[in-house]
Structure formats: C-alpha cells, structure tokens
Amino acid sequence: MDTNKRFLVGVYDDDDEVLAAVKSVRASGIKVHDVYTPFPVHGLDKAIGHPRTRIPVAAFMFGALGLTCMFLLTLYTMALDWPMNIGGKDFYALPDFIPVMFEFTVLFTAFGMVFTFFISNGLWWGVKPVIFDLRATDDKFVVAIDTGANRKTEAEIEKALRDTGATEVNIKEVVEEAA
C-alpha cells in the first residue's frame, strides 16, 4: 500500500537565515523533517538534532582491517609459505613491509569509509532522490516539514516558516512505497 505524505516546503535564500529559522521553528514545537542545502551549513546538524556520526569509527576499523590483511599476507608469503634468503635479511623483515602495510591501511580506510557513507546515507548508482525543490542544489535552502507528523495546522506551520524568513512556502506530496 502506498501512503502519501504531505510536506510543507519552506524556501530560504540565505544559509544564516535557514539556520536561525530551523532553530526557532523547532523551538516552537514543530518537527522538521529535513533541511536540504546546496552546501554544508555548519551547525545545522546540531540545530536539527542529529547525533554525532560514527563514520570515523568505521574508518578506523577498516584501516585496522587493511593493516592486518597486509601483515598476514606478508607473513604468509615471505616467512611461512616460501621463505627465501633475500640479501641475508630475516624472512620476516618487518621494516621492509611497512610501506605496503601502510598503503593497504590507507586503501581499506578510504574505500571502506566511503562505501559505508554511501550505504548509510542511501546513496547508490541509480537511486531516485526525493527532491522537495530543484533549486536546493543551486542556491536555495529548503526546509521540509511533514504535516502528518506535526500537531500544528498547516497555517500555523506556514506562518512559522514565513516569520523566520522563508520567501516561498510550497506544498509537496511524496508517495512513499510501503515496504
């Protein structure tokens, strides 16, 4: 069953305005669905109430995995499977393997972290984005408010948006496919 969600979409012209607006709209008891901006507006994540991201933890884990993989690969190939005397060095000549272990740490961190980011934010090739206003990737700062999730009437929400500097308030219906 598909459900229609009705959103009030406030369009702002300025990043400082939208930041102040989100704070005051939320303070007046209106739940904000999300804010769409053409560039990162610092402080907006706190204003909207997002928790701290754990992406750095994921990055560290992937890095540790890469380091371990290369440690084990060099150990297995150079010291266990086919030990060879190369220039009289130890079979496991650790300092020689630091460059490749470092490279694998970086490689795993980068790809692991970025793909974690893609998956956790629903970014993937071919995904159809929910777009409340096409200008949100150009020069407008768009606040979407789910009317169904709020007790206040649409008129009250619209007033709250207009009062905080929204230049336009539009209505957008989003069809959500039921899982």
Added chain:
Amino acid sequence: MSHVSAVVRPPLVTGGKSYHDITEDVCRQVEGKPTASWKIVFGISSVVLFLGTCSVFWTWWDGLGNWGLNKTVGWAWDITNFVWWVGIGHAGTLISAILLLFRQKWRTSVNRAAEAMTIFAVICAASFILMHAGRAWLAYWCIPFPNTFGSLWVNFNSPLIWDVFAISTYFSVSCLFWYCGLIPDLATIRDRAKSKVSKFIYGLLSMGWNGNTKTWFRYEYVSLILAGISTPLVLSVHTIVSFDFATSVIPGWHTTIFPPYFVAGAIFSGFAMVNNLLLIVRWTFKLQDYITIEHIETMNKIITVTGSIVGIAYITEFFIAAYSGVEYEQYAFINRAFGPYWWAYWAMMTCNVVTPQLFWIQSIRRSIMWTFALSVVVNIGMWFERFVIIVTSLHRDYIPSSWAMFSPTIIDIGDYVFTFGLFFFLFLLFAKYLPVINMAEVKAVMKSSSERFPYKVKPGKSTGEKVTE
C-alpha cells in the same frame, strides 16, 4: 557569526557573485555545446594521442629494443617520464588534502581541476610502468596471487613492489576522493538538466544526492578523513618512488635525502602544471572571478618555497658527496656537473633553482604571462632533474669499458608524446563534461571570502559583525 575573515584578506571570489551566479558560471560550459576552440584543441590532442598510440603499439609489438637503452643505461626516458608524471600528480592531492587540513579557503576553486590533473598524470605515469615492463600483458605478475609458476610470491622486500602498491593505492584513492567531491555538483547539474540523456547520466553519477543535512554532515567527516589519510599517502608515494633509487647501491642514487627532496620536487612541478592548466581554464571558460590573481600568486609562492627546497637539496647532495670522502660518490656528482651530460645538469639548475626565484618580485608573481612561462620552465627543469638523476648516475658504470651514452630513439620520443596526447585528451573531456570548479565548496566559503557578502571582522573586535555600507 560563523562567517568571518580579516579585512586584510583579499576576496577569493570577485565580481559580486551570488550563489546562483556560481552555478550558472560553472555549469555553462557543461550544458552548452562544445566551443570551436575546445573542438580544435581536442582535435589536436586526439591526433597526438593517435600518433603516440602507434608508437606505444610498436613498443609492445616489437619490444623494448626500440628504445635507446643499452647495457649500461638500462633506465632512461621511461623512468624519467614516469617519475615526472607522478610528481606532477602530487600537487592535486596537496591542494585537495593538505590544504583542506590547513583550512586554506583558496583551495576551493582550484581543487577540482587539480585533482583531475592528478588522476590523469598518474594514468600517464602508469602507462610508462606498463611500457617499461616490456610485456605489459604480464603486469599482473606484480600482484601476489597463488600461482603455478612454482609457488612464487612477489618479493615484498623490493621497492619496485612497494611502488606497485603505492601507485595503485594512490590512483584509486585519488579517484575516490575526486568522485566524492563531484557528487554534490553532479546533483546540481542533474537538477538543471533539460535533456533526457544528461538527466540520466548525471542522475546515475550523482547517486541520488539531494543535499539533506545528515548526508552533508557525514560528507564533511568523510572529506576530512580522506584528506587526513591522503596527506601521508601522497608523501609516501613519492617517498617510495625515491626508494626505487635510494635503496640501490648506485653512487648518486644511494642517498638518504631522496624522500624529502623528491616530495618537494613533486609538489614544485605539480604546482607549475596546475598553474599552466588553470591559466588556460580560467581564460577559456571565463572564470577569472573564481580563479583570481590571488590564487595564482599563492601558487607561485608555493612554487618559490618548494623550488628553494629543491635547490637546497641539490647543494646538500653535492656537499654530502664531498664530505663523505667516498670517491665514487664524489665522482658521480662531479661527473653530473662537468661530465658529458653537463648541459642536462645546468638546465636543471637554471630552470629549478634560478628562474623560480624571479617569483620574489611581486609584479612577476602576479603576471599571467610570467607565471605561465616560468611554470613551463619549471616543468622542463623537473624533467631534466629526473633525467640527470637516472641517466648520469648510470652512464658511468663500474668499469670504464662499459661506459656509455644514451640517446633517445624516435620511439622513445613517441612514447613520451603519447602521454601528452592522453593527458590533454582526458583533461579536455573532463573540462567539458564535468564542473571544473567545486561549486558546493566555493559556495560554502562565499560568506567569508567573497566580495559580495560584507561579513568582515572590524579592526579591534574579536568577533565578526555584519558591516553595512
């Protein structure tokens, strides 16, 4: 107010641009038809690429005997060109990663093109690895995989294997970093697209980006961490390239100064190439308001610094050779400067140490013509540096009867030309079909660093305040 900067800082975006102007100015050439000048230059680089491809084909078909190598000089133009191209690539990562960590806002309008340059330069460098492997189809032997050749693994003690891992990691991480930065801008183009084809292509590439808060918030973390890991990565790559030489026992190569000296040289030549490319890009795409004289001057300052580091390294090498008391080392350096390849040595000295010092003069530093010319000179000098290190160290072997000279063949030249064709072919495609300036990042620094928005710190005040005229 979060957007503050000192009044003494010149604006990074001039011409009173608004957020929308940035989108218009950058998307214009992506959305428009290719211009006549683009077509002409693209045509020329395609022809050059074709001629070079014939040469590379012949290198692989008929073998490396087509190069001017001999028993004494076993590495010459191939490795010279490889190191040269990798070095050029380093500036892109420096701009996108190291300058991000240092919060240098001027980076925002040059990083996209510089990173693209990195990727294409590394492709050119990699093509020399494949060429010099002789049988490029066996390049997969560098990968440690279980095989039936006698349970033979790659030798992880070898700097050449470190190099395989370093270059491939560098290339893939640079591509990833570049692509991540492109996603928001690709979404901008998708949302403006008129035709079905571009809606589909840019829609696919932008991965459903819509600029919501959580994604931006995490995106900034991802960029920061990518910058954090790319910084040691870029330093490690040229360090490992220098290990190809420094871990050997050839006099002239076996020196501990190589890693920092190679890294400085890489950044030096890379910034010169960024200068050359951006001067053309800003002129052809009319982006003078984004890539201003301030940007060019800043890059020239970096060229002066790194050029001076390289100069000190040359002198230190000479001094250490004398001070070491090792006569082989001393001979190698005397031979570099006064032997049969003296002209290469003095070309290197002039182009890398002397001429970049002209950038101490502000009018030269801010002149487009001088910048362009001196940047070309820097890259000529840096090519000679690698040639001097490689060929003059090899050409005097241990026994005088093996002494030899190197002269390039037409195929040597053709293979070098191939990489120029490839580089400009790829760069022109990038410049036409992708946004050459990172729109999202430039918009993010507009409040603090553009002419339009009058947020400035008033003298004598610690906090920012809106200044109204």
